[in-house]
Amino acid sequence: MPNQENYKLLPFKFLRLKNKTIVTNMGGDFLLLPDDVFRRFVNYEIQQSERVYLDLKAKHFIYDESPHLPIQLLATQYRTKKSFLRNFTSLHMIVVTLRCNQKCRYCQVSSEHADAEQFDMTSQTAKKCVDLIFKTPSPYVKIEFQGGEPLLNFEVIKYIVEYAESVNRQYNKDLEFVICTNLVLITDDQLVYCKDHGINISTSIDGPPDVHNGNRLTEDGRGSYDKVLKGLEKARRILDFNKVAALMATTKASLGRFPEIVDHYILLGFHRIFFRSLNPYGRARKHQKILGYSTDDFLQSCCEGLEHIIKLNLAGTHFVEEYSCLLLTRMLTPFTTGYVDLQSPTGAGIGGVIYDYDGRIYVADEGRMLAKEGDTKFLMGHVDGQFEAIFGGATVRRTIEVSCVECLPQCIDCAFQMWCGADPVRNYAIQGDLVGHRPTNEFCRKNMGIVKYWLEKLDNADDALWDVIWSWVTAVPISTICSFGMKHSICEA
Amino acid sequence: MNPGNLEHMPNGKVKVSLDVGLYSRDAILSTAYRFTHKCFINLLSYGVEIAHVEFSNKNDDKSDLTVLVNEFLNELIDQQLRFRINSETKDIQRAIVKEAFAPLENIPGSD
Numbered sequence: 306m307p308n309q310e311n312y313k314l315l316p317f318k319f320l321r322l323k324n325k326t327i328v329t330n331m332g333g334d335f336l337l338l339p340d341d342v343f344r345r346f347v348n349y350e351i352q353q354s355e356r357v358y359l360d361l362k363a364k365h366f367i368y369d370e371s372p373h374l375p376i377q378l379l380a381t382q383y384r385t386k387k388s389f390l391r392n393f394t395s396l397h398m399i400v401v402t403l404r405c406n407q408k409c410r411y412c413q414v415s416s417e418h419a420d421a422e423q424f425d426m427t428s429q430t431a432k433k434c435v436d437l438i439f440k441t442p443s444p445y446v447k448i449e450f451q452g453g454e455p456l457l458n459f460e461v462i463k464y465i466v467e468y469a470e471s472v473n474r475q476y477n478k479d480l481e482f483v484i485c486t487n488l489v490l491i492t493d494d495q496l497v498y499c500k501d502h503g504i505n506i507s508t509s510i511d512g513p514p515d516v517h518n519g520n521r522l523t524e525d526g527r528g529s530y531d532k533v534l535k536g537l538e539k540a541r542r543i544l545d546f547n548k549v550a551a552l553m554a555t556t557k558a559s560l561g562r563f564p565e566i567v568d569h570y571i572l573l574g575f576h577r578i579f580f581r582s583l584n585p586y587g588r589a590r591k592h593q594k595i596l597g598y599s600t601d602d603f604l605q606s607c608c609e610g611l612e613h614i615i616k617l618n619l620a621g622t623h624f625v626e627e628y629s630c631l632l633l634t635r636m637l638t639p640f641t642t643g644y645v646d647l648q649s650p651t652g653a654g655i656g657g658v659i660y661d662y663d664g665r666i667y668v669a670d671e672g673r674m675l676a677k678e679g680d681t682k683f684l685m686g687h688v689d690g691q692f693e694a695i696f697g698g699a700t701v702r703r704t705i706e707v708s709c710v711e712c713l714p715q716c717i718d719c720a721f722q723m724w725c726g727a728d729p730v731r732n733y734a735i736q737g738d739l740v741g742h743r744p745t746n747e748f749c750r751k752n753m754g755i756v757k758y759w760l761e762k763l764d765n766a767d768d769a770l771w772d773v774i775w776s777w778v779t780a781v782p783i784s785t786i787c788s789f790g791m792k793h794s795i796c797e798a
Numbered sequence: 799m800n801p802g803n804l805e806h807m808p809n810g811k812v813k814v815s816l817d818v819g820l821y822s823r824d825a826i827l828s829t830a831y832r833f834t835h836k837c838f839i840n841l842l843s844y845g846v847e848i849a850h851v852e853f854s855n856k857n858d859d860k861s862d863l864t865v866l867v868n869e870f871l872n873e874l875i876d877q878q879l880r881f882r883i884n885s886e887t888k889d890i891q892r893a894i895v896k897e898a899f900a901p902l903e904n905i906p907g908s909d
Contacts, residue, residue, distance in 0.1 A: 313886075314883060314886055314887050315887060315890055316883075316884075316887040316888075316890055316891040316894070317883065317887070318880075319876075319879075319880070319883075321876065331891070331894055347879060347883065372890055372893075375890075376890060376893050376894055376897055377897065379894045380893075380894045380895075380897035380898040380900075381898070383894055383895065383898040384898040384899070384901075387898070714831055715828075715831060715832060718828070718877070718880050742834070742835070743831075743832075744831070744832055744833070744834055744835040744836075745835045
């Protein structure tokens with residue numbers, strides 16, 4: 306047994322990287338230690354006179370007197386990292402119609418023809434959705450309209466917005482609306498309505514015209530790029546410029562072209578991009594041979610894109626990759642982020658929930674897709690039911706119970722545990738059970754790859770790169786950032 | 799067979815004997831889980847002194863298992879270290895979680 310006279314260990318995880326070993330603790334703090342320092346650390350050979358001793362003590366990896374204070378401090382950090390649980394449930398996605406004017410190749414939802422009005426949500430069902438939503442204890446409520454193409458049932462969107470505003474006079478929650486639309490059909494009147502009610506727009510742009518048009522087609526089989534751009538211009542003219550956000554999905558055609566896609570986003574006036582891999586559901590699964598790729602291929606493209614974005618930032622263009630920003634925020638600050646896929650327990654059902662057009666409620670959109678194929682495992686209930694029975698019911702409990710990375714196989718020992726999350730719906734859909742098999746889990750592989758990319762960057766970052774990273778994490782312009790000294794807080798020479 | 803030795807079987811399988819004084823059953827199982835996508839692993843026995851683990855290729859793969867088994871042995875060292883750290887720190891870990899969620903103790907229905 307090693308000599309524990311110098312100090313005692315506090316709980317931590319470790320992982321061997323290329324040249325160093327990362328140690329992380331329950332507060333989300335980490336240090337990158339040379340392998341020899343790590344060996345001496347776990348064998349109680351670090352001397353009090355060494356600088357690394359103070360770093361290990363300050364970051365709560367060791368203690369040398371009573372453990373009382375580090376327990377208190379780590380508990381506070383841990384509680385802060387889990388504070389997303391207070392927003393139970395904040396994201397409410399409402400499918401106001403299954404009808405769609407597009408036939409996108411990778412669509413994960415089962416859309417219906419644009420004139421199939423029997424797949425519209427009725428105002429009666431919409432009212433019940435809103436009544437249920439406001440029973441959530443979360444002080445923050447985001448209602449996101451999805452489809453199909455939600456603009457095809459704009460009357461019900463208006464009904465929900467106005468009824469929710471009216472109900473909120475009693476509850477006084479922080480209420481936000483987003484319409485997820487392809488922008489092809491959007492009218493001036495609809496945009497004026499959005500402006501009057503503070504509704505944000507989220508759209509899809511996959512990149513330059515040839516990339517976008519290869520994926521996103523109108524019902525007549527033509528690419529939708531030109532129409533989307535007209536809608537984008539109109540939306541920005543009527544709404545505030547920053548009220549319109551865009552998302553991209555990666556298909557085989559995007560691989561190797563991430564820098565070009567980034568440049569295209571900048572050309573269109575965006576300051577952010579989210580490198581999103583394809584979800585293997587619905588048509589995306591059907592068209593896997595044409596659209597699909599390996600996780601390693603995605604990671605390679607992702608790294609190329611990130612290298613390009615870093616260069617742009619260093620040259621003075623503020624541009625953020627959002628998934629990296631989420632991870633870096635978790636890694637470098639005490640705070641949590643609200644991304645459902647990176648939560649433990651999962652955000653499915655307790656962070657976000659989706660109401661189908663017919664009033665059925667699912668823990669996640671992927672659960673809704675499985676139900677279309679006859680598997681209702683993730684059906685929480687119906688808007689006719691009681692809040693407690695739906696949000697505290699067997700489906701939510703079963704989903705949550707198997708979604709804590711703190712006790713999942715392999716995750717239990719993972720050094721990236723505090724920055725990651727579990728996705729039981731995806732595990733079930735792809736690997737056949739809620740827990741999943743970590744050695745073959747592509748979500749795990751992707752996340753590990755991106756975190757390792759950033760750890761290597763942080764280990765070698767100069768002050769200029771630290772300024773870029775810190776400007777992303779704090780959402781402060783790089784001109785006012787001075788992060789000198791950050792490197793020395795995590796990397797031991 | 800001495801602990802740590804690799805024994806190449808006539809059927810292409812590789813058998814390894816491990817000193818249970820060095821490696822716990824949980825460390826061996828946890829390491830095995832991490833290799834289940836690469837080969838078939840069979841924990842044959844966990845005795846008083848020695849544990850026997852057998853490795854075999856999946857499907858028609860005829861590749862030499864020696865490198866894979868040595869990777870397993872390296873990973874086993876780290877897994878055993880993880881178990882040692884967990885064992886030394888588990889009481890504090892429990893205390894941290896309990897303290898973190900202590901404010902919930904007085905909420906009705908929170909047990």
